[in-house]
Amino acid sequence: MTEARPRSTRPRDRKQQIIAAASEQFRASGFHNVGISDIAEAVGISGPAVYRHFRGKQELLHATLADAIDKNTESFHGEYADLRELLDAVAAGTLERRHTGVLWERELAHLPPEQRQELRARYVATIEPLRTAIAASRPDLTAGAVEVLLRAIIAVFAAMSQHAGKxxxxxxxxxxxxxAVLLCEFRGLESGDGAADGGRPVPRGRLLPVSRREAVLVAATRLFAERGYEAVGMEDIAAAAAGMAGPSLYHHFSGKPAILVAALTRCLEAMLFDLSAALEYAEEPGQALDAALYSFVRISIQHGDAMRALLHEIVNVPAEDRQAVRRMQHDYVAEWTALLSGHRPELSAAEAELLVHTAHSVVTTLSQVDEIWTSRARRQDIVALGRTVLGLPVDAPPAD
Structure with a gap:
């Protein structure tokens, strides 16, 4: 008589295993490039087993983002003696969940508006203790200026946790x-009433280039930034590009992926071109780095659509083109890293690179959030905050 085999039991944390696997898959490949079967394989279960816990991929995305917020709650809502202790706890918690910032920034748009609003409200409630602590430590600041520092500090945590591997x-x-403590002590936001000096230009008529190819690139970049790459069709791009017919786009580009590659390449080439001028005319690394920073702030403010596409849509670049785009990104960061290492030789190469990524994150965060511009952050403020991150003289004269 054979002995009966024990029935396998489903792990009690199976749902959490699925959420963890989905989070990693979405982060690495992008929401639209991941299937339920990919997530199931990562967990070691069948596709139908995933549907026992979640009705579909969109519900799973909501669960991963909600889980990330919930796990941050403990760090922000503990009992702390002072602001530094709070910031240190948040730093520790963020390092434990290194890539959730990417997931939040890039994939939130794939949820329905009511779910996005709900998650944003939960996130705001989660970080509220930090906002309160900053305001208490800086009674000289307006609510808008506190918001600027809060966003900058959150950008520091997101970037440094993501790139801290080396x-x-x-x-x-x-x-x-x-x-984070240094940014809390930043001086320069105490006075002023808004973006009157060097602020984001307000789009009005959105004039398009005469060239049809250029008009397609401008319209597509804006649509990718507003809706996300996957939500934009060729007909949408054609309609936004001065009422072109969809088929006429193929006279200029082989398809939507080619438009995305062209947009990203153009943005990176512009950044590298400006950087070459900084290297040509600067007399020492710190001066060149400051000029590069000023250029990066200007591009981030004036070409925010392209920057958003660059940050969030590279996962949708075809595999055969992705390496070249990544190489350009790497070259740009490597030049900044070399300049920062020359200016601050006490830093290791890995530490210098980490600060470069962090400066980029702070700049792009502040230059792309419109409500901040209605409060206090101006171009020179963002430059000064970037200088603070990099360890450059904060009150140096403008680089341009």
Whole structure:
């Protein structure tokens, strides 16, 4: 008589396993490039087993984002002696969940508006203790200026946790905490009433280039930034490009992926072109880095659509083109890293690169959030905050 085999039991944390696998898959490949079967394979179960817990991929995305918010709650809502202790706890918690910032920034748009609103409200409630602590430590600041510092600090945590892999783990957390404290002490936002000096230009007529190819690129970049790459069709691009017919787009581009590659390449080439001028005319690394920073701020403000596409849509670039685009990104960061290492030789190469990524994150975050511009952040403020991150003289004269 054969002995009966015990029935396998479903792990009690199966739902959490699925959420963790989905989070990693969405982060690495993008929501639209991941199937339920991919997530199931990562967990070691069948596709139908995923549907026992979630009705579909969109519900699973909502669960991953809600889970990320919930896991951050403990860090923000603990009992702390002072602001530094709070910031250190948030730094530690963020390092434990290194890539959730990417997931939040890139994939939130794939949820229905009511779910996006609900998650944003939960996120705002989660980080509220940090906002309150900043305001208490800086009674000289307006509510708008506190918002600027809050967004900058959140950008520091997101970027440094994401790119901290090469840095000595014993150094990553203190670097994050020290930099967050430094930003809390930033002077320069105490006065002023808005974006009157160098602020974001307000789009009005949105004039398009005469060239049909250029008009297609401008319209597509804006649509990709507003709706997300997957939500935009060739007919949408044609209609936005001065009422062109859809088929006529193929006279200029082989398809939507080619338009995305052209948009990203153009943005990176512009950044590298400006950087070459900084290298040509600067007399020492810090001066060149400051000029590069000023250029990056200007491009981020004036060409925010392209920057958003660059940040969030590279996962949709065809595999055969992605390496070249990534190489351009790497070259741009590497030039900044070399300049920062020359200016601050006490930093390791990994630490310098981490600060470069962080400066980029702070600049793009502040230059792309419109409500901040209605409060206080002006171009020179963003430059000064970027200088603070990099360790450049904050009150140096403008680089242009």
């Amino acid at each position: 840095v000595d783990p014993a150094r990553a957390r203190p670097m994050m905490t020290d930099l």
